[in-house]
Amino acid sequence: MTLLQTLTDSARNLAVRSPWIYRINAGSCNGCDVECATTALIPRYDVERLGCQYCGSPRHADIVLITGPLTAHIKDDVLRVFAEIPDPKVTVAVGVCPISGGIFRESYAVHAQVDQYLPVDVNVPGCPPRPQAIIEGVAQAIAIWRQRI
């Protein structure tokens, strides 16, 4: 058992070093989206050091960044795209909107807390949160993802 055990453990350690990021915009004002973009692309906060890479398709995703307060109009689309992401996945709610609805908390058009509908793992409050805060959130997400992979 121990050989298999060590094998899977070493595989997990290696696998954890390449989390791919996918961003779902659940009706956000794009403030957080711009911050998420800077975390990956701008040389200053290059998230690729952690092995992260933006991927275009939900099928390739490991860490899912959700921004925006999940407006009613787009709710079921987001749920459907979220279902298309293969397991083991980790969800990071970026910005206060997905966590609690932020400014739009009591609005009729917003299904405020995202984690009523989706299992969220890490919250990164802020409107928008600093790129470093997002990187910190992603680092915590990677730690959680290590157990699930």
Next chain:
Amino acid sequence: MNFLRIFARNLLRGPSTVPFPFGPAWTPARMRGRVQFKLSSCTGCRACEQVCAPGAIRFDKTPEGLRFMMWHNTCVFCGMCEFYCPTDAIHQSDDWHMAHAVGEKYGMAIREVIPYTACTGCGMKTLASAPNPIGVVPPFTPEEVEQQRNQCPACRKKALAERGTPS
């Protein structure tokens, strides 16, 4: 062909990446980060509750005193509360390390109770908040302020009346 020059410069100067997760990160001086609350200087005027756009700050009366609640996960860090707080009880620090697991979602809050004190005049429960007399002629002397600190609003009105100044 200046992109070749840019490449050369990048290669020579080396990457300008901030080593954040593996090293400390620079924070700008006037960064509007996490909100901090100093209980002692809060006079319970509830101005911040009025002015908080996302409704992150809430007061409610409890038997021991006026409870102040502030939920970081709704706060949009606009800084209005700090601006309007007369006694700068609320202050935005530059701490942005607020990423947290979903477990402590409701843990990211400040819950402080401003204790009631018995009114020196009539023995009623009141907040020990210093009066803020505006437009009182002649202006209060410091020991008058100290003396009225522990009085309920009713006694303060009486004290003002005795002083003969229009409130």
Next chain:
Amino acid sequence: MLDTTTIPLAVLMFPGGLFALAFGLALKGLDRRVAARLQGRIGPPLAQPFFDLVKLARKRTMVPDIAAEPVFLGAPLIGTVSMLLAAALVPIPGVYAPNPMLGDLLVLLYLLAVPAVVLMIAGSASGSPFGAIGFSREMALMLAYEGPLVLVVAAVALRTGSFSLSDIIAYQQTHGAFLFDPVMWPALLAFLAFYPANLGIVPFDIPEAETEVLEGPLLEYSGPALGLFKMMSALKAVVVLGLGVALFFPSAPDGAAGLLVHLAKLVVMMLVGVTLLRVSMGRMRIDQAFSFFLRWPLALSLLSLAIVAAA
């Protein structure tokens, strides 16, 4: 039968299977790191493609409900396997000469077409409209760059008089490498325009554009199937660059030094042709790319054919 004992070793271990795969992944890692450094950021660790493969191996496989499953999952397998085999066909001057039973330049040329075909079948088998658009664009691109490639191969074959890669290398060792032979310069330029398109590098990776068509054919792939595609592209890099080296400047010392020189050449070709191009250019539209290939690469390869025929 010829001594076929060396073939399984060649295909599985040294120039073929594991070695080509490992070197391909290292090449990809180096490419991503140098690209990051050119953009002034640190970039991923060198072994990043290897971590990607291990992670993909541990994820669940999802298949679209309208996809034809055997073709959907079989396509990446065939692509990767054909590239593993093609790696054994590419000679390493001074170190490894492929066994003639395996095949010559023409077989290698059409084995190179197999990954593109596999990508197309994967795109349309997945049933998604993005995949279909990716399929249509991949075929348009292939129709564009195959012309110049065939002409270049014909020019080289005419010049050396045979299709077997070992003879081509021998010819160049006696008559001087084509790199320094002015007659073959147009062919070299045409080949330089061809191999970024074949490897799907940014100016020409229109079929798998992340932003426009959400990675086209690879959209519906997850887990190990996607890992196979990544392996395929890594192997294809090794094979195409190896072909470039064999065709244009194969002169190298024998033994271990020859291997190092060969690997160094591959790295140089990768850095110049792939990384520099990838970082400095934006992605073309499909009709631009199509008409680009029918302009000067085609003209150059025709010119080279004419010169070689005349000379």
Next chain:
Amino acid sequence: MALIQKELKRMLAYSTLAQIGEIAAILGLGTSLATTASLLHVTNHAVMKTLLFFAAGAFILQSGRRHLKDLAGLGRVMPFTAGCYALATVAIMGLPPFSGFISKFLMITAAAAAGRIDVAALILVGSILAAFYYLRVVRILFFQPYEGPVVKEAPTSMLVAMALLASAIVFGGVAPTIQIDAASAVGNLVAARAGLPPVVVPDLLIVWPAAALIATLGAVAVWLFGKTSPAFATKLAIAVPAAAFVAVLLQPDRYDGLSFAFALLVSGVGTLNMAYATGYLAHHPHAQHRFYAAFALMMAGLMGMAGSHDFFNFFAFWELMSSWALYVALVHEETADARREAFKYFIFNTVGASFMFLGIAMFGTAADSFDFAAIARAAPAMTTVWAGSALVLVLVGMLMKAAMLPIRIDYQMHPATAPTPVSGYISAVLLKSGPYGVLKLMALFGGATLLDRLGLINGQSLIGNAIAIIGGVTLLYAGAMAVVQTGIKRLLIYSTVCQLGYITMALALGTTLGVAGGLMHFVNHMMLKDVLFLCAGAIMVTSHARTLDELGGLGRKMPITFGIFLFAGLSLAGIPPLNGFNSKWIIYVAAFESGHYVLGIFAMVASLFTLAAILKFAHAAFMGSPGAAAEHAHEAPATMLVPMLVLAAGSFAVGMMPGLLLVPIAAIQQELGMVPIAATWTGPLPGAGGWHPALLSILLLVLAGIGFLYLRLGRAGGAIIRSPIHLCGVQDIAMGQANIGAGNLYEAPDAAIRSLLHAKHDTGYSDDDTAADTTAPITIHAV
């Protein structure tokens, strides 16, 4: 004049004038052979014309109508009379195996013997015109639906007379010796009085090889039994080609090497296609036994041609194979398109055949015997101009058969409206008779005899180079056109013409490697293209679609057909370990070695076009999101799947062991007097860099096994999850709208090819043109 006639009897009268004109022209030549030929034609024409008038009289008596238009569909109501009429029409057009053909052949030979090529050409043009107005009547009689009052058959007395005349025609064709002796006796009398030498008539007896005989009699039997017991007739239909196959096997000495292989292939693939046809036509059975009979007769023609030892027999069976038997098979579905396209193809074949007819007549008369060996011996004696022009005429006839001329390919192609088994058979086998004939002629006249005298280019004959260049240009042109098509069968037919270009080019190279590559591709293409057509047939049966845009996502409902199609398609397109690539590889190496590197480059680029066309077909039909046709689609029945599997297995076997084809090819080359290629049963491919496909395939399979382990890792977490495709979360797009149809694939190259070849968007079905308009750049076909 006859052409513009509307009324039946006036048309017949004018046609009689035309025939008399022919007879007078031949009589005018004055040679003894000419007089005999014209006398023979007088007797034959008398019989045929009276039968035509009898039948016409019966029509007018029964239906009371004279004009051609309202004779529509009479064939259904008065089968025997119309049958006799049709038989007489075919005979008078000079088509084998009836008496008209013998007399027409003798007349043309007489004209050629007298050196008057212009007269012979005139008669041939006359017979082409005749074909127009004769066939028009048959088309109206048989292949148009009949509406009108009930009309009973002609009275028995007339029937008996017609039967007698019909049997005379048939007897005159099959055993013409009695008639010829009688005519030549009279001819001698006339010649003696005019002081001319006695006439010597070449022996014009159609020698039926056993296999051809079985197939013909079988065809007639199937047609007859078809009326009474259809089930038995269907089984008989399958038995006929099988019996022919056995007959060919039993008579190996009857054929030379090349023809023996060709005959085996003809009957083998014929059996499979016939079995497939029984399944295919079971869905909308109408007059399918007439179809089986025509199909069997075509096979008979092919096998007879393979077994022929002299030009007369060769041409007789060539005509039988590609004339009226083919017409009946093509026009089976009796729609307006089918009639138009079949008529167009019949006329094209007649024109091709008349070229050949003239050439053969010139050869025959120059060597005053039609036997191959005799002509070969006499060839050096002929004047270069005479022999050269004869050879060119025959070659043009054969190339037109293989749709090789690069101009207006869509006229030369066999129609897409034919039922799929026959159009598959034509593509795979019938069109191959062109290259087969070219190779036979090259071998017969190769080297010192004739070809070299006609000019040499760096060691190869001028004509050989010309054919190779024609082949090269055609394969590029047809390949490009194939990419642009969206009609199901139209696409496959264009790619057939492209592959035939490969074969003709390879054979015409003349080098041993070229001929070997050509022959190997000959067989590979026969198996692969037939499988592709059978798959297309399976699709059309389940979805009744005709263009690719109506299909989509059939792969899940028809997995076996999809698997076979993908295997055959990729193999034909030239993917390395498969057999299509092996033969193409030999052709590339041969082209480069024999100095034709331009043709080699054409070949390599064209194989890419084939790949584009095949993948477009596979995507539009099998993969992609399911269209309307996919709901009720179901897997093809067993009778259709078995032939496909047999052919696929055959091509896989050849892929693994190329020796299976190479060793017989080496034997054939030995017999044709060439240096045979070095080939052993399990050996690698011939040529300089000979590699072994089996080695590649085994290695691929081993590596695939290892790769599969990596693939299985993904399932560690349980079964594969089936989830809807990712449309960015949008739910209200109907599946049909999400389908990228065949029409809007490859926009950029499509536009380039269309502008280059100014090809319009046609699927071969006129009424479909309105549906798929070409102006809208990208039209998403709504469900």
